[in-house]
Structures are given as structure tokens and as C-alpha cells.
Amino acid sequence: MAKTTDERDDVKLTKLYGGKVIVKFYEKSHQYWVSVDSGKTFKRKTGVTTYIGIVDKSKALGSWQQQITADFLLKALEKGQVIDADVALEAAVQNDVQRDEAADIGKEIHAWCEAYIRHELKQKGFEKLPSIPDFPEAVTGVNSFRDWLDAHKVKFITTERPVYSKKHDYIGTMDFEAKVDGELCCGDFKSSNGLYNGVRMQLAAYAEADMEERGKRVYAGRWAVRLSKFTEEEYYKREERKKIIKRAIARIKGTEYKEYPTKPYQVFEAQFLDNDRRAMKYDFESFLHCMGITGWSRATDAFYNGGTLEGADYSKLAE
16 A cells, blocks of 8 residues: 655655555656666656546536626626727636636645545544535535545555556546445545536546555445535526526527536535445546557647648557
């Protein structure tokens, strides 16, 4: 199992595979550097979530960009503001502005949950639990988290632990490892409005890397824990705005608009991903495909290879 010490304030040093593999995680830049020769040489490695990022999310991203652009312009009109070129350009970059400025209550609840886990594990500096953030959704989220712990007899074993696959050469950090309903599971916290299928690949990759190091299959399943990014008021406001925009798009395109009921607001949600025991293998195979596509993209991207398709770099591919 991993032994972790702090090398300096912003670098976490972890020894894996009996000390033969050493991981340096630079927290400020979120970089992983790995040595497979007991610390003699280090190479930067790609994390699990970077590989999963190759999956196309443009449809959901486009919908979000439409929503915030429309919000910005409609608010400007409500104020009697003239929509000139400067306002139009400002509307076009609201996705970047709001992403940087938007409050994320899920991260605050996650921070409390992480502190709770470290407190349960009796880690230094977490002798006392921090106060629950002072807003109603945080109280509901924390209470729901505790209800989940009680309902499934959750006993935490590790948290924020790096895992590395020597066989496939990828790395990541597992949010938690715990006994859940008496069986060993791994899990991940997500601050989002919904649980998306990428978490299936992410947790499968973590579990497989950890079991590779252990030399045996130990995980009975995976848990995805979602914490809402928005307050209840913000959530319903955004959902209503989505409907307004979709109606407008349908009207402009001359297509039929079909309205679906809004899902009830949940500040906390926990899903077990392995009711079908074949799921983890299937999800891991899909993750390996993501690794392959990412490697292909890097090797053949004309931007990085002299500006032409003929400049593709195949040097890292096996014969």
C-alpha cells in the first residue's frame, strides 16, 4: 500500500509498488511526475481525467454557452441597454467569465466531506471537524452524506491516494477507498448538476491501477457521489432558462419542441455503478480506447507536427 509524505508545501511524494515507483504530485500546477526506477529519473505522466477528456462533450457545452449568452443579453435588454458590438462580444465570452466567477456550492460541501473522512481516519490536522458551511443546501448535503454513510455502513480506509498503472502508464488520485455494505469499494466525488458516464471510466481506471499494484482483484464495486453545483433557486432558474432557449431554437428552426419535466433538485446523490459485475471491465476497456485515441491525436495532430498531416509522429508506437 502507498506511503505518503510531504516533500515540500506544494509537492506530495508517494511511494508505490514497494517503493519501486515514486510519484510526485505538484498540487499548484496539478502535474504528476513518476519514477519507475526508485527515484533515479522522473517523467511527467498523463492523468486519467485528461484521457477521458477526449470524449466529445460539445453538445452539452454548446447548450450551456447558449444559455449563459442568452441570459447576459436578456438581462441587458431588461435594463434598457443598447446591444452594440461591444455588448455582443462581451456576451460571446460569458462562458469564460462565468466559469471563473461562478460560485460552486458542491466544492464547499465536498471540502467538508473530505475533512470528515480525514477526521475518521485520524489524520494529523483533522482532529476536529470544520463547521458546516452556512447555507441551507450545505446542511442538507452534509446530512444526506451522513445518512448514506449510516445506510450502507461505510468505513473509510484511505482518501486522496495516488494510483498508477505500470502496465498502461496512466495515473490519477482516488477520492476514497471504503468498506461499503461490508465490501471493498472505491469512490469519487463530483460537483455537478448530474452524474455523467465519464465517472464510470474514471473509477474503473483507478480500481484497475490499484489492483494491478496489489496483484489481485479486490474491489467489489464503485460509488459515484454527486454534490450539486447550484442552490435550489439557481438550479430551477437555470432549468427554466434552458426550456426558454430550446423553445426559441425550435421556433427559429421550424421544428417541433417537446418539453420534458424538470428533474427534482438534489443537493446530494450517490450511485453504485456495479450492480452488473461486468460493468467495471467494460468501462475500463472503454477507458483504454480513450487512451488510444488520445495517443493517436497527439501523434497525428498537424498543429504539433509541422503543420501538415505528413508530419505525424509515429515514433512512440509499437512496431
